Amino acid sequence: MTRLRNPAPGLARAALALAAAAALVAPAPAAAQGARRRPGLLFGGSDAPAPPPPAPVDPRLPRGAPLVLDERPPSAEPAACSALRPVCVHRGPGVPGEAALRALAALERAHVSLFAALALPLPEDDAGRGATTGLDLYLDAGGDLEPHLGVDPPRTAEDRASGFCRLGAAATNAPALLDRAATLCLAGIAAAGLDAAETPHVRFAWAESLWLAVGRPTRLDLEAIDEVQAHPERAVLDRAAGPAALGSALLFEWLDEARGAGGAGALGAATLALSRGVTPPDAWEWHNEPDAADVLRASLGGGMRGMAELLTGFAVARAFVGDRDTGAYLPGTAAFGTFGRVRIDWALPWSTLPRRVAAKRPVEPTGSVYFWLPLDAPPSGKRLGFRAEWERPWTFVWSVLRVGPGGEELGRRDLVLQERASSAEDVVTELDGAAGVLFVGTNLGGVELAFPFDPDWAPFEPAGCTLYVTALD
Numbered sequence: 001m002t003r004l005r006n007p008a009p010g011l012a013r014a015a016l017a018l019a020a021a022a023a024l025v026a027p028a029p030a031a032a033q034g035a036r037r038r039p040g041l042l043f044g045g046s047d048a049p050a051p052p053p054p055a056p057v058d059p060r061l062p063r064g065a066p067l068v069l070d071e072r073p074p075s076a077e078p079a080a081c082s083a084l085r086p087v088c089v090h091r092g093p094g095v096p097g098e099a100a101l102r103a104l105a106a107l108e109r110a111h112v113s114l115f116a117a118l119a120l121p122l123p124e125d126d127a128g129r130g131a132t133t134g135l136d137l138y139l140d141a142g143g144d145l146e147p148h149l150g151v152d153p154p155r156t157a158e159d160r161a162s163g164f165c166r167l168g169a170a171a172t173n174a175p176a177l178l179d180r181a182a183t184l185c186l187a188g189i190a191a192a193g194l195d196a197a198e199t200p201h202v203r204f205a206w207a208e209s210l211w212l213a214v215g216r217p218t219r220l221d222l223e224a225i226d227e228v229q230a231h232p233e234r235a236v237l238d239r240a241a242g243p244a245a246l247g248s249a250l251l252f253e254w255l256d257e258a259r260g261a262g263g264a265g266a267l268g269a270a271t272l273a274l275s276r277g278v279t280p281p282d283a284w285e286w287h288n289e290p291d292a293a294d295v296l297r298a299s300l301g302g303g304m305r306g307m308a309e310l311l312t313g314f315a316v317a318r319a320f321v322g323d324r325d326t327g328a329y330l331p332g333t334a335a336f337g338t339f340g341r342v343r344i345d346w347a348l349p350w351s352t353l354p355r356r357v358a359a360k361r362p363v364e365p366t367g368s369v370y371f372w373l374p375l376d377a378p379p380s381g382k383r384l385g386f387r388a389e390w391e392r393p394w395t396f397v398w399s400v401l402r403v404g405p406g407g408e409e410l411g412r413r414d415l416v417l418q419e420r421a422s423s424a425e426d427v428v429t430e431l432d433g434a435a436g437v438l439f440v441g442t443n444l445g446g447v448e449l450a451f452p453f454d455p456d457w458a459p460f461e462p463a464g465c466t467l468y469v470t471a472l473d
Contacts (some may be wrong), residue, residue, distance in 0.1 A: 052066040062456045064197050064286030065239055070150030070163055073138045079130065079346035082105050085111040086134035096142035099172040103137055105205055106182035113214040114186055120265055126152055126162035134219055136164040136270055140153055143168030145220065147181045149188040151196055159279050159286065161196035163189040176218045183211040194272035197279055197286035199455050200241035201248065206268040208249035213264035214263040217335055226339040229321065235364040237293055254317045271295050296450060300382055304452060308397040308417045308444055315442045316399050317370040318342050326408050345369055349376045354470035362462030363446020365453045371467050383472040384437060387425040390465035394443055398424050401438040410434055427472065
């Protein structure tokens with residue numbers, strides 16, 4: 001099938017895809033103490049072991065989200081298009097002309113921020129589906145403040161699709177919400193051009209991370225961050241779009257900060273591009289194989305240990321978001337304030353030990369649970385023993401952090417992953433000078449070793465876990 005698009009944008013996409021991949025293999029700069037920066041992902045070096053051959057997958061398992069292609073709203077009048085950037089606005093019945101002009105200006109600003117300043121791959125050309133030569137935004141008089149992305153039928157064999165957005169005209173009355181909507185709209189269309197088969201959750205999470213990189217958090221962002229941090233037990237790599245997808249933008253932010261060697265959004269763009277496949281024409285769902293999780297896993301050697309290190313690193317980082325930000329993991333998230341605080345399941349003061357507690361909610365694959373042990377009694381010369389247990393057949397990985405009086409990390413120990421175990425135990429020493437100890441457990445998911453976690457195998461089955469802690473001489 002012929003790709004009908006302008007030569008210049010096509011060359012730009014190819015060059016940017018290569019540049020993004022090259023940026024991710026560049027040597028990473030030295031990290032600040034506590035940030036634990038690792039080598040860049042994707043083609044991490046010639047010494048990386050070859051991934052094992054894929055295990056056969058049950059054909060009855062879902063391979064992607066439902067293949068729903070959206071119809072564009074009818075246009076009663078010609079669209080207003082920019083003379084500077086390839087963006088257009090369609091005004092629905094009852095929408096004032098001033099609202100359309102404000103939306104057009106916001107689209108122009110977003111286009112410059114994403115594709116000029118960040119140099120991200122340009123969206124797919126829609127071949128005039130909106131009767132225009134640009135990317136189309138449809139304003140509704142009674143629509144939502146959140147932009148809704150529509151995906152066009154792909155015109156190539158690959159899962160690359162153009163798209164459009166719908167937005168409520170009320171968003172044009174709030175400049176911050178309008179800039180956010182315009183950025184999410186164009187970033188979402190760009191994500192569909194990189195891999196339309198990727199789960200809507202992952203595509204929207206990447207788009208939101210770009211808005212957080214180029215804009216300032218709005219009340220809608222704070223609500224989304226608050227929701228995802230209040231429920232860390234939920235999956236951070238999910239299937240369906242929703243508020244949790246916006247909150248999962250923290251994952252892409254952390255990947256750029258800890259593992260990316262390019263600019264904001266580069267690692268996510270390369271991950272989406274490398275996960276692109278081909279969906280059969282007669283399919284009822286997208287063929288999302290490989291998916292973003294597969295790409296990340298393969299770049300880490302193809303096994304569970306590399307993915308465990310990645311997810312554990314993110315789980316630890318989200319404990320230092322909002323007013324707990326120390327600048328070591330996700331600099332800049334202090335702007336979220338108390339909205340960014342991750343939920344702690346239990347606080348277990350030293351004076352009450354020994355204690356055994358269970359996670360208040362079962363943990364979904366890629367989700368995490370947090371236990372805090374404040375040292376309210378001086379533990380001079382003593383040690384802390386702990387044992388974590390969880391349900392089979394899931395695999396949990398654990399990190400233990402000693403935290404100082406100012407909320408800073410004094411030391412961290414990641415327990416060695418035991419792939420077939422259902423428990424882990426260790427001893428924490430050097431407690432002098434610490435204000436408390438933070439235990440972080442993360443569910444790696446997957447049915448078994450041959451079938452690692454796949455975001456398309458939804459709904460997820462969560463797993464419970466317990467933690468036992470006691471003072472030792």
